Amino acid sequence: MKQAHKLVEPYVSTTNACKLCKPLGACLAFRGIEGAVPFLHGSQGCATYMRRYIISHFREPMDIASSSLGEKHAVYGGGPNLKLGLKNVMSKYNAGMIGIATTCLTETIGDDVPTIVNEFRREFADVMEAHGSPALVRVSTPSYAGTHMEGFHAAVKAVVDQLAEETEPHQEIAIFPGFASPADIRYLKEIIDDFGLQGTVLPDISLTLDGPALKEYENLPSGGTPISDIRAMGGSRASIEFGRTLFTPKTAGKLLEEKFEAPLYSLGMPIGLRESDRFFKVLEELSGRESPEKHALERGRLIDAYVDGHKYIFDKRAVVYGEEDLVVGITSFLAEIGVRPVLCASGGRSGQFQQAIKEVVEDLLPEPPLVREGVDFYRIAEEAGALEPDLIIGNSKGYHLARRWGVPLIRVGFPIHDRFGGHRILSVGYRGAQSLLDTIVNTIIEAKQEHSPVGYSYI
């Protein structure tokens, strides 16, 4: 094995970024709220580019409104267009909420969005009222500071901060799953339900970004976290938040804890056996009952499958890339099944990536993987080439590496632009681990079969 572990000088330029921009994450989070319209305060292109990017993955409508600023607005301020845009969105979308995210343009020209929105509420009180007084949530997401994940978490926090109210304590649990797939969210809700718990998942893209065929076109997709449930979050008895690399000074879960004294259970994304166990343990604690048999059996079958599949994949070398928390979860899982993660990389730069990876692999791997934060695919290629990976795991943007090295790509995360059904990939919980395991084992078997001179039909 070649060593490529010494720290190298960073490049000035970025080639094939392994991250997306901050407002995109905010739009995705807003899409998981019932009746919410994501609204970008900036030039028209941002909204359109992000729509295209998101639609290509989810294959669902994704409307993002824009204040469509032109040159004169950039000079004299975007306030009037923001107000006009809000008015127009209200008139056509019957929105329960408009989630307003800034862009690099409006952050740089110095538009004071909270003030503009307050002015709007005063100046257009009649319009607000005529359209059921939709909530107007603002979040600051300059694309030059952080990735789409910072934008995602900032939007979730902004929603809780601006909507959650002091209410009578109730039995609901607030769940902040981070950026998981619609399939993941559906399954999480099922688990919570099976424990007899009442929970509010924020955001909930399980239906808004994976909806059924329709008779009539819905201007806004059904589903999403009900706004009334978000308002009531002040009375939550606890909150669960996924993510070992949450970087914002205050996350939504932290905020609920400090503002409303709802105890926070901070967990990693429940990917693989141990991270899922930690999640189920919290649910057992909160519900006061053992894991329902259905889930205990799924766990048992998963371990059975770990055993059945272990020899096909032992010591295979994997490169994992993508959002930091996803990479941490996948790495934790790979370490459990005997695949050796050799490089864990992300375009994100939370500062906690290295530590989080160390924590999840510590007692399982003979040596920790190389961890790189704030890198692009050029750097990933440079470092991973020497590590001779057998497979790579991440979103579809790493396909060119798989092709170059002649190794399989296991697609997880976002975006998956070159396969069908990327938004239905299940990664969390015992069931998600089972599905990932099957995919990985079969991919390795297939590679062996394809490259075999014999062409085994029985393996």
Place this chain on the structure above:
Amino acid sequence: MTTAIFSERQDQVYRKGDQPFQMSCDKDSLAGAVSQRACVFCGSRVVLYPIADALHLVHGPIGCAAYTWDIRGALSSGPALHRLSFSTDLQEKDVIFGGETKLYQALIELINRHQPNAAFVYSTCIVGIIGDDLEAVCKRVAEEKGIPVIPVQSEGFKGNKRAGYNAACKAMFRLIGTGDVSNVSPLSVNILGDFNLAGEIWIIREYFERMGLEIVANITGDGRVDDVRRAHGAGLNVVQCSGSTMDLAKMMKEKYGTPFMRVSYFGVEDMAESLYNVARHFAGKDSEIMDRTADLVKGELQTLLPALEKYRRALSGKKAAIYVGGAFKAFSLVKAFRLLEMDVALVGSQTGTEEDYRELHEITDEGTIIVDDSNPLELSAFLQEKDVDIFVGGVKERPIAYKLGVGFCDHNHERKEALEGFVGMLNFAKEVYSTVMSPVWRFVPRKKQRNVLKSDRGRSFRKKTLPEPLPKNSYDSFSLSRRQPLSPMSGRRDGSPFGRLSDMLVAENNCNNREPRP
């Protein structure tokens, strides 16, 4: 239905037959309306990026480069530098202190690494605000590295996509005129406004080569810097997708006297007419070119028309909706659908001009909706009202169609099937067929409801009488359209209606009558 249309946008939607044609367009998109348009940067990026041996560096925060990384199907026969996504990934400190140093260093780093033949540096919104002097940085790097380094003034907010096309043309214009043209044949063309999606420019190049023409520069599909530098030596600019590169053709005409001609390679009618028009241009210099072109067209049609027959029979009477970026493509699509005997119920574009929409008005049927800079609410309402069988658009239009149980054909830059040329018409017919004829529509709620409604009214679902197949070898009398509309380009053929394939087959004679051989 009209509730879907914003009052500010009422004059950007027209229904043929309601009142005299009048449409407003080329306006800034309405705030809050969820326009399908992108921005100035997008326009520039689309036009320039297929130049495969140039470095394309996006100066700005990461999003602009990330969302445009290898998303289009512009192929290269050689280098593929254009498929990488380069960015200066500006951070907060760069925004505060300026990004010029970072830009300079990034350029040097990337040029050293990739040795490109030129570099384009795209300006983004934020660069327009912080005021980096791109011109000065580019000039310095060009001097140090000895290659053209060209700034593209594509700040996103400074207009719409059309402004981006213009910025791209200006950038390319700086390259043109810097190459040696001493060995360029007078019988030569530049292909403008084709981006080699799914290898389309290779189809078109082959046609021109069979006609005996030299192709100097592809602008920009499978493009090369050195070819662009020599583009002023060509005898003619053939310009497709008029919005994107027409400005360049005009600049070249003014400075180098290069004549230009609008063409379209979509659909049988426009494809053949384009080739004949180009041949006609060179007929004075090459007495054989009309014969060769007629042979080419005839040969292609002999293969194509019988192959199309199966699709035409199946699709006849089906209804289509079109919403595309540039209106010029919409003209060809209207005619292509007519060739398949399909009806067009809706046609629109993001960036059409008044002239474009007037043209659409002329070639469409009564009741057709014509729309400028539309949005999902309007488009979904139109699709439901018109109850179409297929919607032609891009990725952003696809989920609108599918959600409603309507077939879809991707005719945007992300397509992976070649739709240009004669073979492209067959591919198009296959694509339309593959979506319209799929059994899946039987299960979608909207179509189910429609069928129930129809039987409720005591009418069984209309069983379409299939048109009779064409007799063998009857392509020379095969009517293209029931109404024989004017082609947008037929004005340059003495205004004579151009509605029959027979015209294409006998165009040689027509032409010789007008322009006798020397």
